[in-house]
Amino acid sequence: MPRKHDDRRTFLKSVGAAATTVGLAGCAGLGGGPERDTFLLGAVTSLSGDLRFGGGVTQRGYDMWADTINREQGGIEIGGDTYEVEVEYADAQSNPSAGADAASQMINDGADALLGPYSSNVTLSVCPIAEQNSIPHITGSAESPQIWQEGYEYSFGTIPTVSIIGNEATSALLNLEPQPESVYVTGVNEPFSEATAVSMRTAAEDAGVTVENYELFPRDTDYTNVVSAAQNADPDLHLHGGHIGSHVDLVSAASQLGYTPNGFLMHYGVNTGSYKEGAGAQAPYTFGATVWIPSVDRSGGVLFDSPQAYADAAEAAYGSAPDYTQAGSTAAGIVYQEALKELNAAPPLSQDDKDELIGILEEIEVNTFYGNVTFEVGGEYHHNNINTQTLLIQLGEDGSPTIVGPEDAATGEPNYPVPAWDER
Amino acid sequence: MVDIGLFTQIVINGLLLGGIYVTIGVGFSLAFGVLEVVDFAVGEYVMVGAFMGAVLAPLFGAEGVFVIPIVLVVFFAVGALIQPLIHHVTTGDRPHPLLMGLVFTFGLATFLRGSVLTIFGPNSQDVPSSLLTGGIEVPGLGTFPVVRTVTAVFGVTGLAVFMYYLYRTRGGMAIRAIAEDRTNARLMGININRYQSIAYGAYAALTGSAGVFIGMTFNASPGMGLQYTAFAFFMVVLAGMGYLPGVIVAGIVLGLTQSFTAVYISGNAVLLVLFAIIYVVLLVSPAGILGKGEWAT
């Protein structure tokens, strides 16, 4: 039967082709040999899947750094020569297993150092890969305290862990007049959100404010019940840890049931376009936490003169305002740049160079548009930059954020207590 | 100890939530019981409906309600064209016809979810409505959110229309005859392809417009489909497969269980309780909590 024969030939051909492709790709993977005149940074982040949005933010942050330094300074200057910076991406697909594979792919491609993924779950599977391969890894976005508790030697983070952000933002909110006497704390049952909710509760307890209730629930639950229970407890403030979708559901249900505490504080991401789009008319007056917004007063320094200069550059490049995750990701690049200058070794980095780089990072202090970056050594925040100040923000009627706390950083007056839903 | 105000509000929340589930359960029960299609794409129809609301509402003065007629027509047409494909993979000399149907609709679901994700990105979008905002406060009972109340009314109306169609019209008789026995229906001169397409189209239309309501109640996001697929399955399991009136009871049970668990036990346990109930009901009374579904294999 001739047809079968053809089938076989096609089959063999395709097997052969596949094997060749895989083989070539594999050999290519071994490349990145010694003759390289650029610094190669392997960025692992989620370019597809549920976390694609956050992944895109980190990507813009990393690119912003690389493009700017290459354009303005021709790269990083080492011993008189300038070496361009190249950021190569591998998709973590929003999934820890793919994230680990992606990290390995970058290491295999000969990356000098890694830029980390978006989201804590993926980061927690990438850190061990960095550890095992002894390669420096700085993440510009993961915020779960778990990452730093593990005490990884090769991983660093520019954004303070959420247990600090949540705590400080809550404390700032509790200082507003009239002083709140009770809070209601909710959170979604995934690691980042639970850590956020816990930090909010802790801040309230430390301030001596009554915590009416603390409750976690799955993302896909119906929020009217959460709201009704909260409404019944009648707290002064509602604090919520979760991602943007859950904030949107919470304020929708609150507006439908007419639940108006004096304010909602929600983390992460109330100052993102995504929250404004999702929450629509319910978005204004929401309180949020951040460590950076364009209007913050920070001295700037390396690469970008000021937060606003960064924001303008980012706006020009991508047509959207940067948030703190993007800024933190750019800062991660800046930290590498300064550490590499100090290391003063031409690419590609040897294993000794990489180990030395870790020592430099532990000591480093960089003054950036994002703030002063230094990394803790030892303790529960090992290798986390916890010194960047947390800001309490509130969305205005047009949805744009204003810094309303803590007092020394505030650029505007809070609208507090916030107006009831039907008075807007 | 139990606060009466909270208690009645929880009952209201539960019933209205049940109403939302009824909007999905009605069509799905029809598809499951009458067409014998176990449709994994049900939640994605909700999702696509919600996105149509988000995209089209701005063209109608930011009012999602006005999008519903369009969604009804579009989904009916698309559903009518999808049904022959499903019919094709579940009949004829194929190994595992049931699995083929399941997996085909699973592929359809992946296709729909992936397409929306690729086109619109992963963010949620608001489905605006200025008519259905806020809540009506009934003294002594609690607050009835307008959008949820209207959604529940839509669900119950949808059920009534389906029941009327199935039991009072010629087309409905034809569809019931097909459900009883395809071969006999064919012998009786019923064009089974056409009526199956009509039934599936009606299911898709109802489910898609339920999506617009759900979008107005919550919002539209590419990942929302999975949970509504889950709830659609909850509904038919509790109602009894193919037993349409059971959908109301299932909605009430599901809504109240969810709201009472969330408030009086633990928000964290809601899904655990729901899934455990489904599992136990299937083991103990596969014909639904009323025992009136058909216990077919």
Next chain:
Amino acid sequence: MSGSAPVLDRLPGDRRYWFLALGVLLLAWPFLFGSFWARIGLGALMWIGLAQSWNMIGGYAGYLDFGHGAYFGIGGFAAGIAMVQFGYPFVVGFALAIVVAAVLAYLVAVPTLRLTGAYFAIATWALAESIKQAALILEITGGTFGLSLPRSPDTFIGIAVPFAISETFFYYVMLLLCAATMLVTYVLFERHEFGYRVKALRDDQDAAESLGIDTTRVKRQVYVLSCVVAAVFGSVYAWYIVFIHPNDILAPIVTDRMVIMALLGGLGTLTGPIFGGLLVFLLQRLSSVFLGSSTFYLPLIGTLIMITVLFAPSGIIGILRGEIGRDDVRKNLKELGEKFDLL
């Protein structure tokens, strides 16, 4: 019809050389291509094994287990809990994974296998979701935070083993497990009368009963076996990936993948899951290479599934065997066209 023979028969030359070449390639793989491709290889081997484990209950026995991924997660958590909460080496966790999965699978099998078709599918899915939700609440599983497993050379058997904890090591572990799964499937389902009984109950349960086959018992055996296989892979995966979380290893997507892989490859065949597993895993993992960084692979896989179901219900194996030719597609299209009788 044994699953593999027709494909292999059509290979030119002596079949043994092909096997030998394949064997050498598989054994040398991590050394030929380096650690990244070792990871891709071990991922592919794991998914082939998982697809085969689903194929046992779903393909051979015809029970649509839509909660099978739960056992992957249970295996992972059994190993994780043994290592993190009790400080045992992996070997203990591995044994625990097998025991826990077997006991649980049996307890589930007794009531659940009385259901059939869609009812069984929904019940197993609901149970798997309950297990995931419970894992998010329980403390021993790390609850919302998940578990971070220790990663040191002494986690294998308690004494430091220099070869442990590297991609290469895990590659060979997965290769061994995958080969063992294939062997078990071949012997039990393709060569032994046990396999005939399993297929008999799938094709006609009443007829099988009337011929002396204790279908209840056979079903339970297959279910427990397939669940244990999934749990074994889960335990090694946990050890390898280090961080486990209910939203990852107990996610419904784990089951979905197994089903799609088995189906695309060819249900109830020995070699189907190899082809299906390779295709789907590589398509997903390397989608950024082939398609750029986007979610475009999702609609692509969706379309692929629909086309396979419509035109090649016996999967890739069916195509390789030449069961699906141009005439079949034409006939299929004609029949399909007749169903579009709408006006």
Next chain:
Amino acid sequence: MSDGDTILKTTDLTKRFGALTANDEISLAVERGEIRGIIGPNGSGKTTFFNTVTGFYEPDGGSVHFNGEEVTGWEPHRLARRGLGRTFQIVSPFKNMTVRQNMLAVQTDDGRSREEKRERVGEILEFLEIDHIADNEARGMSGGQQKLLELGRVLMLDPELVMLDEPAAGVNPALEERIMDHIHELNDEGTTFVVIEHDMHVMKTLADTVSVFDSGRHIAQGDFEEVSQNEDVRKAYLGGTTAEDDEVPV
């Protein structure tokens, strides 16, 4: 009729489906070595009787004795391994297996080795004259070949009693002849048969004794001629709404 020769005995066997009593206190005894025919209009409870006797339905009353042992409510596979074989109204070969594999799937308690089992398969296939298609898949075979395969599978149980549900339905006359010959041959070797058959010609040549069912009751028993003269039987066939011409005896 001495009890020692009774291979199958039902006493007041009753099976209800909701309001419908499908088998109403059926008492019936089959002697070892006979071929017993069961006839009756559609819906008279013949197949239900098969299913209740062979353990597929749990009876609502009465008892079943097989080989002198009470087997009421036994699972079908247990009865099968004791030597009670049966076939189904709709042919049910295991479609995705070869003829040989179909036969090998059969499970017995007799402790035969693999080789002995394979040998036995060969013998049976040869006896049924389908050994030439032993390695064909069942799905591609004709209806008649599938009927023979079904009979062959039952024989793998080395049954003492075989209950056949319409063995000649949908089979061409030549093959029908062959099946009847095989049944006679097996009967000569000592196998007892209980056969449901609508074809009265078949029944007349095959059955030693005929039992008549109507509306779930066992209304008459005797040889074919006797039964076909019986008033009740004639009424059952002619009076019922389901009567069809070819089912009327005589």
